[in-house]
Amino acid sequence: MGNLPKLNNVYIVSGLATIGGLVQGFDVSSMSAIIGTDQYKEYFHKPNSVAQGGITASMAGGSLLGSLISSWTSDRYGRRDSLFIACIFWLFGSILMCAVQDVAMLIVSRIINGFAVGILTSQGPILIAEISLPHQRGRLLSLQQWMITWGILIMYFISYGSSFMSTNAAFRLPWGLQMIPALVLLAFLPLMPRSPRWLATQDRWEEAVEVLARLHAKGDTLAPIVIAQTAEIRDKIELERQYQSTSWMEVFNSRNIIRVHCGIFTHIWSQLSGTNAMMYYIVYIFQIAGLTGNNALLSATIQYIINVVMTLPALIFIDRLPRRRLFIAGALGMAVLQFTQGGLMASYGKSVPGGLKGSPTVTWQVTNGKASKAIIACSYMFIAVYAPTWGPLGWAYPPEIIPLYIRSKSVSLATFFNWACNFALTFFTPPGFQHVQWKVYCIFGTFCTVAAIHVFLLFPETCGKTLEEIDEVFNDQNIWAFKAKHEPSRLIIDVELAKEDLRASKVGVIQFEQPK
Secondary structure, eight states: OTTOOOOOHHHHHHHHHHHHHHEEEEEEOOOHHTTSHHHHHHTTOOOHHHHHHHHHHHHHHHHHOOOOOOHHHHHHHHHHHHHHHHHHHHHHHHHHTTTOSSSHHHHHHHHHHHHEEEEEEHHHHHHHHHSHHHHHHHHHHHHHHHHHHHHHHHHHHHHHTTOOOSTTTHHHHHHHHHHHHHHHHHHHHGGGGOOOOHHHHHTOOOHHHHHHHHSSTOOTSSSSHHHHHHHHHHHHHHHHTTOOOSSHHHHTTTTTHHHHHHHHHHHHHHTTTTTTHHTTHHHHHHHHHHHHHHHHHHHHHHHHHHHHHHHHHHHTTTTTTTHHHHHHHHHHHHHHHHHHHHHHHHHHEEEEETBBBTTTTTTEEEEOOHHHHHHHHHHHHHHHTTTTTHHHHHHOOOOOOHHHHGGHHHHHHHHHHHHHHHHHOOOOHIIIIIIEEEEEEEEEHHHHHHHHHHHHHHOOOTTTOOOHHHHHHHSSSOOGGOOOOOOOOOOOHHHHHHHHHHHHHHGGGGGGGGOO
16 A cells, blocks of 8 residues: 555545545436336336435435445544545445346435435535635635536436436436446545544644645655645644543534534525425426426536536636625525525416326426516526535535534534435426426425525625635624634645745754654
């Protein structure tokens, strides 16, 4: 192992760490494109809305368990090795899914796959947050969402192409190809660094400094940026050790409850916006809008392409724009579009007793051509608003606001709520379309509006700050985020001070020894 080459580029390491997002995206579109095919319906005996909701939601159910277990694997084995455990589970689940014989086996395989995704989607962002610098952290964490969008798009094309097969390979082939990303990650994991902050909590300071130097100073352990980061991490760890507790009760301690609740609700509001529900059941949505057959599948492709393209602005600008403004603008924009879609469906749609032929879930349909086009356009614009705002910020915000000593537990808990909401929405959306119909959009619009108000009141600004500085923001006694003044990061000042100390020969190896 010691002779293996090491990956020192923080962008490459972050890209590999977000493969969990890729496999999550694979799961989304491997169902959304397949559930409308005759091969799937016939093999699984045309599942009704409740059965289909259960099949789709089973992956999120597994993710609930995986996200919680990941807090234990992360603290004990580290962020990187937790990704290894997840890959093994994903491969096993994908093999079962590829060989599926009935609905029960399909649900079990998706639960196993979900367990893997729960670990990947909680530990990948933590690793990225802990290896990145303030000016690049938002961009790197946004890669998680971008990988999700690519996974959705790639697997959708694969599933769409497979749908023309007349045999069961129409769904077995896409489900088997899901193994490829996990195999790639497994191959590169030994070359990836461990989290320097996790190493520091284990008193492995020499390794922690080496990782920081490799990632940010071309291996120079006495570079000012390495000295400044090491000092900041060491001071924070020594302070946190005074609490003498890393238990789950510490997560709900009064000094942490505000930040933990912000991390949890970031995921909750992201899900309750309705985005993932719309992604899973995009075929149903376009059938409601009056599209049928290949027209519905091809129209869904456009939505997935928009998702990929519109995530790019986040990668470019997220570290320059205030997080709060992006959250609020995105939530209000999505609310308007959800209410608009609901209004169009209510005004120009009609009930379809018994559901459309072959789709009993779809009991409401819009037959007015202009209204149908407007609904599809709103669906596209909704994704265009979500992709550069709540999509990437949903993964970036939670790991950066939680202190190191409870980061794995708190982020795992926040991810648990992500998957709990995902499970609820994916399970109840088909019955919602069947029984509540267009009112589903009004429910999502209301959630988006409440999210904007919540962010304005309680979500503090974190853009441009180090993880340790963000911790200090939440230590402020004033809980109202809209009253807080945003101050620039001290890292630049700390780096300059480190340079002066180096010139004065005040910094030596002793600074990196294990704290007494």
